[in-house]
Amino acid sequence: MSRKQMVRPGGRSARVQASVHAAVRELLSEVGRDALTVPLVAERAGVTPSTIYRRWGDLQELLSDVAVEHLRPDTSPEDHGDLRSDLTAWAEQFLDEMASSSGRAYIRDALLGDPDGGNAGQCSAYAAEQIDVILARAGDRGEHAPDVETTMDRLVAPLMYRILFRPAGLGAAYARRLVTEFLGAGGGGRPVTG
Amino acid sequence: MSRKQMVRPGGRSARVQASVHAAVRELLSEVGRDALTVPLVAERAGVTPSTIYRRWGDLQELLSDVAVEHLRPDTSPEDHGDLRSDLTAWAEQFLDEMASSSGRAYIRDALLGDPDGGNAGQCSAYAAEQIDVILARAGDRGEHAPDVETTMDRLVAPLMYRILFRPAGLGAAYARRLVTEFLGAGGGGRPVTG
Numbered sequence: 001m002s003r004k005q006m007v008r009p010g011g012r013s014a015r016v017q018a019s020v021h022a023a024v025r026e027l028l029s030e031v032g033r034d035a036l037t038v039p040l041v042a043e044r045a046g047v048t049p050s051t052i053y054r055r056w057g058d059l060q061e062l063l064s065d066v067a068v069e070h071l072r073p074d075t076s077p078e079d080h081g082d083l084r085s086d087l088t089a090w091a092e093q094f095l096d097e098m099a100s101s102s103g104r105a106y107i108r109d110a111l112l113g114d115p116d117g118g119n120a121g122q123c124s125a126y127a128a129e130q131i132d133v134i135l136a137r138a139g140d141r142g143e144h145a146p147d148v149e150t151t152m153d154r155l156v157a158p159l160m161y162r163i164l165f166r167p168a169g170l171g172a173a174y175a176r177r178l179v180t181e182f183l184g185a186g187g188g189g190r191p192v193t194g
Numbered sequence: 195m196s197r198k199q200m201v202r203p204g205g206r207s208a209r210v211q212a213s214v215h216a217a218v219r220e221l222l223s224e225v226g227r228d229a230l231t232v233p234l235v236a237e238r239a240g241v242t243p244s245t246i247y248r249r250w251g252d253l254q255e256l257l258s259d260v261a262v263e264h265l266r267p268d269t270s271p272e273d274h275g276d277l278r279s280d281l282t283a284w285a286e287q288f289l290d291e292m293a294s295s296s297g298r299a300y301i302r303d304a305l306l307g308d309p310d311g312g313n314a315g316q317c318s319a320y321a322a323e324q325i326d327v328i329l330a331r332a333g334d335r336g337e338h339a340p341d342v343e344t345t346m347d348r349l350v351a352p353l354m355y356r357i358l359f360r361p362a363g364l365g366a367a368y369a370r371r372l373v374t375e376f377l378g379a380g381g382g383g384r385p386v387t388g
Contacts, residue, residue, distance in 0.1 A: 111358060112306050124359035152360070153352040153372070160359070161351035164305060165318035178347070 019045040020052060024066045033105070038062075060113030067109035068119045077130050083138035083145055084183055090134060091155055091175040094127070099163045099170055107164065127156045146182070154182040213239040214246060218260045227299070232256075254307030261303035262313045271324050277332035277339055278377055284328060285349055285369040288321070293357045293364055301358065321350050340376070348376040 023044035027036055038059050042049040056062040077090045097103050110119045131151045138145040146154075155178050162170050217238035221230055232253050236243040250256040271284045291297050304313045325345045332339040340348075349372050356364050 108305060111302060117361065120359045121361075124355075150375075152355070154348075157355035158347040158351040160355050161318075161346070164358075165314045165354070166346070167311065167315075181344075 016045075016047055016051060016055070020047065020055075020062070021066050021069060024062060025070075033063075036063075058113070060109075062113070063109040064111075064113030064119045067106040068122050070106050071110060071123050072126055073130055077134050079137060082141070083134070083143045084179065086134045086137065087151075087155065087183070088176055088179045090130060091159060091179055092172045094156070095159050095163070095170065095172070095175045098160065099167065104163060107160075124152075124156075128152060131156065151182070155179065210239075210241055210245065210249070214241065214249075214256070215260050215263060218256060219264075227257075230257075252307070254303075256307070257303040258305075258307030258313045261300040262316050264300050265304060265317050266320055267324055271328050273331060276335070277328070277337045278373065280328045280331065281345075281349065281377070282370055282373045284324060285353060285373055286366045288350070289353050289357070289364065289366070289369045292354065293361065298357060301354075318346075318350075322346060325350065345376070349373065 020041060023041045024036070027040060027044060031040070036059065038052050039049050041059075041062070042052050045052075052062060056065065077086060080086050080089055098107060107123070110123050114120055128148055132148050135145040135148060135151065158178055159175065162174070214235060217235045218230070221234060221238060225234070230253065232246050233243050235253075235256070236246050239246075246256060250259065271280060274280050274283055292301060301317070304317050308314055322342055326342050329339040329342060329345065352372055353369065356368070
């Protein structure tokens with residue numbers, strides 16, 4: 001075997017993950033979730049089924065990993081110039097993505113094939129990181145900003161709870177109302193001085 | 195066939211449901227979730243597997259129905275004399291039950307085998323009904339009471355969100371803090387007059 005053919009385990013491992021994840025995403029849109037099987041994914045990804053079973057345990061855990069990867073934000077929250085606008089835009093977009101039928105399926109997958117809770121925790125960490133960016137930016141502007149955990153309780157939790165359990169009447173107006181009730185009608189987000 | 199042997203469909207249907215649900219609960223504690231199969235449940239319940247497939251579709255949907263039944267509160271919230279005490283006691287008990295390993299398993303089951311969202315909605319409706327009893331009682335006492343949906347957002351949603359996604363540090367102190375932040379340090383729950 002030439003030197004070039006010897007790949008680091010990490011390299012091969014990463015390639016297997018990428019091709020298996022891609023196969024799942026393709027097949028989800030082509031054949032749908034109910035028709036998805038480990039042998040089907042393996043064939044599309046060019047690996048053996050046992051590679052998938054060894055690494056992911058079962059289809060549910062694989063779907064959970066793919067879901068978490070899908071739910072990872074790929075950009076920083078947009079800067080709209082003040083805390084209220086930033087939180088409102090973020091909450092509207094979060095609701096829009098998560099409450100879509102594919103968003104809900106991904107959240108359920110992330111929660112489901114996740115015996116140790118790590119994937120659910122990762123979803124929540126993604127939201128917390130985005131909130132943290134928004135709050136830090138507000139602090140830099142001299143705005144009075146709440147802390148991350150309180151923002152999770154007042155904004156992220158009710159959005160996610162209603163998406164999962166109580167979706168009737170959910171929409172951008174609800175997201176805006178949460179922000180208004182959280183920051184106060186004219187309350188939060190004002191400059192600390194001036 | 196004698197008159198006595200002719201049972202109404204509703205009666206038989208209810209008996210099948212009761213015996214299948216009981217079989218699931220027994221087997222969950224005896225063999226665990228991973229070893230549970232439809233034929234095993236059918237054998238214990240004294241029905242055919244096809245009876246279960248016809249009625250529930252698959253094991254996941256059956257587990258979801260059993261979970262919702264388990265999550266139904268069997269008593270009214272206790273009356274501790276004022277809104278703050280009632281909400282605090284309810285939130286502590288809700289967290290205690292739902293955050294237990296069996297509680298979390300039931301919530302996940304309720305969410306998962308639930309393609310149309312009806313079972314998740316039912317879980318949320320149970321919580322809303324209990325909150326409604328507490329708030330109506332506060333109103334009867336002449337206390338200023340918030341509305342049910344706001345209470346869902348401020349109390350139930352963060353509890354459930356953290357149970358599912360962000361369980362680190364969850365405990366009775368967190369439940370009490372949510373109530374305090376919601377009602378105000380000495381704010382809500384005071385008599386409207388006097």
